[in-house]
Amino acid sequence: MTKRLLMIDDDPDFVSGIKAILDTADFEVDVAYNPKDGLNALQARHYDLLLLDIMMGRGAEGVMIARKLRKDPKLREMPVLIITGMREQIAFLFPGEPIHPRFVEVDELVEKPVEPKLLLEKVNSLIATAEARKAVDK
Amino acid sequence: MEAKSKILLIDDEEVVRDSCTQILAGGPFEIATASDGTTGLSLVAGFQPDLVFVDLKMPGISGFEVLEKMQEMDPTIVMVVITGFATISSAVEAMKRGAYDFLPKPFTPEEFRLITRRSLEKRKLTLETISLRREKELLREQFAHIVSHELKAPLSAVQQNLFALEFELTNALNESQKEKFERIKARIEDLLKLINSWLKVISTDISTLKQSFKEIAVTSAINKAMESVETLAARKNVEIVKSLGEPLPPIIGDALSLSEAFVNILGNAIKYSQDGSKVYMNVEEKSGKIEISIKDSGVGIPPEELPHIFEGFYRGATGQAAATGQGIGLAVSKHIIDAHNGTITAQSEPGAGTTFLISLPVQKNGTNPAKGQ
Numbered sequence: 001m002t003k004r005l006l007m008i009d010d011d012p013d014f015v016s017g018i019k020a021i022l023d024t025a026d027f028e029v030d031v032a033y034n035p036k037d038g039l040n041a042l043q044a045r046h047y048d049l050l051l052l053d054i055m056m057g058r059g060a061e062g063v064m065i066a067r068k069l070r071k072d073p074k075l076r077e078m079p080v081l082i083i084t085g086m087r088e089q090i091a092f093l094f095p096g097e098p099i100h101p102r103f104v105e106v107d108e109l110v111e112k113p114v115e116p117k118l119l120l121e122k123v124n125s126l127i128a129t130a131e132a133r134k135a136v137d138k
Numbered sequence: 139m140e141a142k143s144k145i146l147l148i149d150d151e152e153v154v155r156d157s158c159t160q161i162l163a164g165g166p167f168e169i170a171t172a173s174d175g176t177t178g179l180s181l182v183a184g185f186q187p188d189l190v191f192v193d194l195k196m197p198g199i200s201g202f203e204v205l206e207k208m209q210e211m212d213p214t215i216v217m218v219v220i221t222g223f224a225t226i227s228s229a230v231e232a233m234k235r236g237a238y239d240f241l242p243k244p245f246t247p248e249e250f251r252l253i254t255r256r257s258l259e260k261r262k263l264t265l266e267t268i269s270l271r272r273e274k275e276l277l278r279e280q281f282a283h284i285v286s287h288e289l290k291a292p293l294s295a296v297q298q299n300l301f302a303l304e305f306e307l308t309n310a311l312n313e314s315q316k317e318k319f320e321r322i323k324a325r326i327e328d329l330l331k332l333i334n335s336w337l338k339v340i341s342t343d344i345s346t347l348k349q350s351f352k353e354i355a356v357t358s359a360i361n362k363a364m365e366s367v368e369t370l371a372a373r374k375n376v377e378i379v380k381s382l383g384e385p386l387p388p389i390i391g392d393a394l395s396l397s398e399a400f401v402n403i404l405g406n407a408i409k410y411s412q413d414g415s416k417v418y419m420n421v422e423e424k425s426g427k428i429e430i431s432i433k434d435s436g437v438g439i440p441p442e443e444l445p446h447i448f449e450g451f452y453r454g455a456t457g458q459a460a461a462t463g464q465g466i467g468l469a470v471s472k473h474i475i476d477a478h479n480g481t482i483t484a485q486s487e488p489g490a491g492t493t494f495l496i497s498l499p500v501q502k503n504g505t506n507p508a509k510g511q
Contacts, residue, residue, distance in 0.1 A: 011291060017298030021305055085290060086334060111369075113297040113330075116305040118369075 003127060004028045004046070008038035008065060009053035009083065014112065018051065018083075021116045022123070035061050039068065042075060048127050050080045066103035077134065079106040079126035086111065106130045142168045143258050146187035148178035148204060149220065150196040154243070158191065161247040162254065175204040182211050188261045189254065192237075194221035194228060205235040214264050216257045220245070282337060290333050297326045335467050338398060347477050350392050353501055356421065356428050357386060359393045363400035367408060375414045378404065383422030387500045391478045399474040402467035403432050403482075403494050410436035410492070428498045435491035444486055448472040 005027050009015050012033065019029050030047075032038035035056060042050070050069075054062035066082070069075045080103060106129050108122055145167050147155050155171045162169060170185050172178035174196050182190075190208060194201035205217055219232040224242030232240055238260055241253050304311070304319045311319070364378065371378055407417045411434045418433045439447060448468050475482045480498040 011295055013295035014291070014298050017295065017300075017302040020299075020302035024306065085294065086337065112294040113301060116301050 002026060002028050003048040004030070005049045005051060005123070006030050006032065006038070006041055006047040007051040008032045008035065008056075008062070009051070010034060010056040011053075018114065018119065021119055025120050025123075027123070035065050038065055042069075047078060049123060049130075050078055051123075052080055052082050054082060054084045069104050076104045077106070077130060078104065079130040080104050080108075081122055081126055082107055082109045083114065084109060084111055106133065142166050143189065143261070144168045144170070144185060144187045145254070146178060146181060146185060146190040147171045148173075148175060148190065148196070148201075149193040150174060151193070154193070154220070158250060161250050167254075175199040175201065178204060179207055179211070182208060182215070187215060189216045189218065189257045191218050191220050191241075194219055194232070195223060202231060202235055205232060205237055209236040214261070214268070216261045216264075218253055218257055285333060285337055290330065290337075293326060293330055293333070297323065297330065300326065335470075338467070338470055347392055347395055347474070351390050351478075352392075353388045354391055354393045354396075355386065355388055356396075356430070356498065357382060359391075359396035360400060360419070360421065360430075362393065362397035363404055366397070366401045367404045370405060371408050371417075374408055374411065376408045376411050376417055378408075378417045378419055381418070381420045383420075386421065386423055386428060389428060389478070389498050390501050391498070395474045396478065399471040399496075400430075400432075402471040403496075406468065407432050407434035407436070407492070407494070410434060410438075412436060423500065426500050428500060430496040430498070431493055432496075433491060433493040438488040438490055438492055439484070439486040440488055441486075444484060447484060448482070 005022060007015055007018060007029060009018075009031075010033050015031055015033070019031065022029050030041060032041050038052075041047075052062050052065060054060055054066075056062050062082075066080070069078070069080065082103070106126055108126055110118065110122060143166060145162065147158050147169065148171075149155050149158075150173050152173070155173070159169050159171065170181055170187070172181055175192075175198055178190070178192070181187075192201045192204050192208075201219060201221070205219070208215055208217060213236070216238045217236060218239045218241060219229075219237045220241045220243060221228065222243040224240070229240045238257055239253055241249065300319070300323055304316075304323075307315075360380075360382075364380070367378070404417070404419070411417060415435055418431075420429075420431045420433075422429055448471075472482055475496060475498070478498055480496060482494065482496045484492060484494050486492040
């Protein structure tokens with residue numbers, strides 16, 4: 001079954017580069033270029049994985065989305081690949097916490113730009129992990 | 139019109155107030171006077187003096203008290219004590235309460251003018267420092283923002299599309315074309331690394347760093363660092379062999395910046411190691427210090443470069459270190475470790491490898507329960 005992914009990132013050129021890679025692996029990719037459209041899309045249909053940019057707009061608007069995901073019982077099980085401009089920026093946003101704060105149950109962090117092999121590896125492993133969790137819960 | 143310096147004279151003797159005012163007449167000064175400490179202090183908020191002359195022996199509150207209270211109101215006001223009872227102990231007392239200088243009565247007009255000039259010079263420097271600090275902070279924030287958004291984002295987008303393009307064309311490219319891709323990707327990666335280094339340099343404000351110091355475990359900084367270099371190590375198939383001694387007492391510092399320092403050094407070790415080799419990291423306590431050694435068996439650093447590697451902008455023989463911001467990284471690491479009252483040195487043998495040695499002082503404890511004191 002074709003997996004459906006959503007990407008939320010405000011840089012259309014960057015998105016295009018990522019989408020091209022995911023297209024070759026037969027993923028169906030929807031895109032939202034701002035948090036609001038992103039959240040609407042998440043409510044409109046089911047996604048197997050979310051690619052989330054942390055730094056959008058004036059600052060870390062992506063964090064707002066991540067927090068909403070955590071609060072939504074339906075969405076918190078969805079795996080998230082967090083894409084950051086700089087790993088250390090995450091550390092500055094959450095001082096004192098480990099560099100990778102767990103926003104949702106299944107998430108991982110990669111830095112821009114992402115090499116194709118690494119991207120596909122992470123996406124596949126996150127989807128697999130989330131599915132395994134679901135199977136156990138049943 | 140020349141900016142006037144504001145001078146406040148607090149002295150109970152009218153003749154002193156008048157003669158001082160006379161001496162300064164004609165100069166770029168705005169002068170206010172008060173005959174006792176309380177009145178003088180009440181003028182500070184409105185008049186906003188640059189320089190205040192305070193007599194020690196006055197009816198009402200003493201000159202010492204005036205000094206104290208004025209410091210509290212505005213520590214940047216320059217205070218000079220004038221007094222007929224010039225003793226060493228009163229001079230010391232005055233200095234302790236923040237006085238910049240001490241002028242015994244009687245004084246000549248020239249002495250008074252000289253002290254006025256020097257004191258106003260000090261005031262000017264103090265204000266300049268404050269203003270420069272503020273400007274620096276603003277520039278730093280703006281620059282960090284500009285660098286990360288205007289420079290980094292577009293470059294990331296370029297690199298990402300390059301990755302995608304090469305990926306799509308993988309089977310259609312001949313060797314020469316693949317090589318061109320590699321060259322382009324490598325140079326863009328260098329640029330991205332340089333920008334990252336600059337961002338780190340800018341974001342690491344050493345002067346405020348110490349304010350955030352608290353008791354931390356060195357291992358937490360090390361683990362953070364290991365996480366950060368994971369991808370790089372995996373890409374080069376380099377294994378980091380960690381050996382932690384026990385027990386490792388806590389130190390006083392900042393885990394985040396310390397981990398950044400380790401990231402730079404580990405990154406260095408990995409980058410200059412051969413694919414498939416190992417990097418050894420050893421941490422143990424030795425006579426009141428935590429000693430960390432990071433050893434690689436890579437290309438090593440030529441002896442003529444070794445003394446300069448922590449300098450920041452030193453251009454290595456190939457010039458590559460500077461291009462990738464490597465030099466900046468090590469300089470920042472040294473600053474961070476210096477701020478932790480530690481030391482960092484490097485030993486190297488070209489062709490055999492490099493060892494970085496970091497030493498951090500352990501937090502001094504009155505009693506050590508482990509030792510049963």
